[in-house]
Amino acid sequence: MRLERNFVNGHFIEPASDALIAVYNPATEALVGHVSAATGAEATAAVDAAAAAQKLWGKLTSIERAEHLRAFADALDACAENIGAALAAESGKSVSDASNEARYAAQITRYHAEWARRIEGEIIPSDSPNENLFLHREPIGVVACLIPFNYPVYTLLRKIAPALIAGNTVVVRPSNNTPTSAFEIAKAVQQSGLPAGVVNILTMDHATAAAVCTHKAVGLITLTGSVNAGRIVLDYCKANIAKPSLELGGKTPAIIEADADLEAAASAIVASKTTHCGQLCTAVERVYVQESVYDQFLALLKAKISAVQFGDRATDASLMGPLVNASSRQNIHAMVERAIADGAVLETGGFIPEGHGHFYPPTLLSNCRQDMEIIQEEIFGPVLPVLKYRDIDEALAMANDHQFGLSSVLYTENYRTTMKVANAIEAGELYVNRTPADPYQGFHAGWKRSGLGGDDGKHGMLEFTQTRLVVMKY
DSSP: OEEEOOEETTEEOOOSSOOEEEEEOTTTOOEEEEEEBOOHHHHHHHHHHHHHHHHHHTTSOHHHHHHHHHHHHHHHHHTHHHHHHHHHHHHOOOHHHHHHHHHHHHHHHHHHHGGGGTOOOEEEEOSSTTEEEEEEEEEOSEEEEEOOSSSHHHHHHHHHHHHHHTTOEEEEEOOTTSOHHHHHHHHHHHHHTOOTTSEEEOBOOHHHHHHHHTSTTEEEEEEESOHHHHHHHHHHHHHHTOEEEEEOOOOEEEEEOTTSOHHHHHHHHHHHHHGGGGOOTTSEEEEEEEGGGHHHHHHHHHHHHHTOOBSOTTTOTTSBOOOSOHHHHHHHHHHHHHHHHTTOEEEEOOSOOSSSSOOOOOEEEESOOTTSHHHHSOOOSSEEEEEEESSHHHHHHHHHSSSEESOOEEEOSOHHHHHHHHHHOOSSOOEESSOOOOOTTSOBOOEETTEESOBSHHHHHHTTEEEEEEEEEO
């Protein structure tokens, strides 16, 4: 049985209390192991260690930091199987998918290492003679990283790699649902030779997380999570006016025009909705279909989504895996029941299976309306509601009539339609004739309640910097 200790200042520390957090496999409900719950004193020590390490880390040249990141990426690759085994056991993913997530995390680490010679300031013309304005990019200091359960390995590196190349140090709180893979990453930190205190990883309860986030040395809090979690982080930020970077909820609309490749669109949307049981913030969450092809497309969706089988991916990697826990499944099922009571038609799925594991069948709902809860609130599970529209203006109006604005999808062969949607969709991303995949050289940022700031690419890296203006008279 696994028993993981917290990682502070380059070492796995002996726990100061007997408090443990139990970790379960959501596919079997079997106990995977326990992790130590950090005390307030341990969490404070982690922030203090990060603050002390940052004074030296920030003074390294960016190319020296890049060398450390590349060594870290090599260690992640070397440890990918161990990281993947831990992630598979705690998340219900297949070992292959989980190990590949670790390798993808190594890729984004190498990508951010490449910013070493590309973090640029500016020279700005002055209004005064004999004067120059120099704008410098500087690290913020200590970054608190709050990691979700759905892609915990990739998201962890998605946050700490840009933080580190910019000269910051980090204190990481992994999800209590999926923490064991984070401690396998900590072993890679040790193997890579990263200086002590640069990366600290601890599991904790909400009160201890609040103590970390409100510590006076924390200058930025980065979160991937729900809107409610984002509101809590904004409250934390008020304590010391820390900078927030929030990637929050999503409700990706997919607009299907009559001229679209309907077969390809249906396959991609079903894959988006059933990958990791629909637990992706960019998974398609509502489908708008042009009325002339509505019946045809609904039939395609029903055939394809009905063909998806669910079960333990440890025994068959082709199956759709489980939801994260029983509470998530119950909440999703209740949303489906309320939608049906409100007039939606259940095409397939929509029941809680018997037996062990937090499984929920791929579910398709037709006859939905824009005002329904199932259209307005994030599902975060394998449930797909479908609506029809008359023309692209109506589709755009419905897609934009929403609190969220993270990703969006359009299927069409008409470039005029594409440009119209590209210039009018109220979302941080538009994917044309494909479903979302978050390229790490892009910028993953939401509009409206989907977040503040963002991840990936140049702009995601710059989230972890602050500016200093030097006005020089000569």
